[in-house]
Amino acid sequence: MAVDVNSLVDTDSGLISRRIFIEDEIYQEELERIFARCWLFLCHETQIPKPGDFITTYMGEDSVLVMRDTSGRVGAFLNVCPHRGNRLCRADNGNASAFICAYHGWTFGNDGNLKAVPNLQDAYYNDLNLSKWGLVQVAQLDIYKGLVFATFDKNAPSLMDYLGEMTWYLDSFFDRREGGVEVIGGVHKWIIPCNWKLPAENFGGDAYHVAWNHLSALTSGFTQAPAARQTPGGGTLSPGNGHCILAVGAEDYSSAAEEIIQRYEESIRAETLSRLGERLEKITPNVGTLFPHMSFLRGSSRSFRVWHPKGPDKIEVISCQFVDKAAPQEIKDALRVTGLRAFGPSGVLEQDDMDNWEECTRTNRGTVTRRHSLNYQMGLGHDRFDEELGAWASDFKLSDSNPRYFYQRWARLMQADSWDQV
């Protein structure tokens, strides 16, 4: 590529160039080498439970239609009519057996196949091969514990290989109780004028900002933190492939928004321990980012979100809340209301984050500003591979260890011409 990645990311020294947060040339390469290549999260299965259910989202900047066809199989396609390129489905979600393009009426089944074309006989002389003009399908689609992922790259490793050790950490959020999780109806969608990597790395392990940036929310009664027992353990964990987890100590529920949620966490301890095993005696995974841009948290809000890129300095967030399916209704309700008060556009924690990410992006427009690298040196040389946790772990709970692994992965993908080189 034209961009010299080695000059942008130096994780040995903990220096990252500001250029990767603002320059369009680098952003265009990201769309090619990261978003058109990696496994990307689409939705949770409980968002499309019935045959015909669909949801629209993005993979990179590509509009994507995810649907469960009439036979119950989940597929994902470019949400684009192959005829003139019109956007096919303009709804966020729903249930349909077929989609009719608004422009000329080409009609597609919920399996992506082209079913009908107006004037096929008289205008096309029956000489159009419908089977060749269905919706463009993703190269691979797979589902892990209800989480639907897809990639546009047929040479990408399998989803299980891509997730690697991250699977256990996903289990600790999405499969810690019998039945896994379900998504609460409704979704938060909003625009943040920031580069997509800033929220991704923040959720990937920035414990450093919490005590200062979120102090106003912590002291105004939006979490149990001031009252609950906080354990000294925890830290940043990199289970490989650029995935990042931030953990607190075992049985530390201090980020629960209200006491009943804290009590709930304590009450399900035996079940989660038996399902997840002894790792849970060491840590409680609390926040994370699945490379490149899906993040989730299990503290003051149970939310998963994708930071969809919309240019080097803009993202659209699509954020949902999830709850343990087996949780009592009053816990589900408590999680919904406390969750939206903490995270989401009006969230008293998240609104301060967004303001920072915007300014961290905007300043990089300055030519001279851009010449100075950013500091990712916290805890440099103080992480080690923890066999029990299956991850690179920081010694201390505050560390830039995770973003260093995140950007190492980013750099490797940006340099590679194919998955063989990653």
Add this chain to the structure above:
Amino acid sequence: MGSGLSSMNERTLREVEQFLYREARLLDSYRFAEWLELFCEDVRYWMPTRSNRYPLNSKAISILDASRQEEYEVSEEDELAFMEETKDTLQRRVARLDTGMAWAEDPPSRTRHIITNIEVEDLVSKDQMRVYSNFVMYRNRGEIDQDFYVGCREDVLRRESGELRILSRKIVLDQNVLLAKNISNFF
């Protein structure tokens, strides 16, 4: 419609208008403690989300189908909302602003609440009335940041010791994807 101006006491209408204008002025001048006093202790303050949903039973989509808006566009009461607040959480939100460390409001937004299209409807209960209004909330912040929040509100006002108080407020924003980076102000 329960009633129009004919059966509506004109004085009540003027009173409601002045109540809502004063509320807007309190918000725009950062007088949040006084603003909180306008709410009943058991207030429900709710700002649902809106989505583009697919009509369930029609191929040709009729936007004239009234149920389409309410039924399909606005999130349900048990779904994710932009805000779902009680008096207590509104107070906590205001308390947070008062810590001096609420960075999304530092520097504070310059807001202007334009309240229009006020309609008052009698309710069955003698001391309660339903009030519809539209709003344009302009926000300017920092150097050049600006957002427009446009929508409608549906309030239930209750008379407590002679004073109007807000018992419930539903705020419907005319956006699907929120175009502002956050919601750090009130409506």
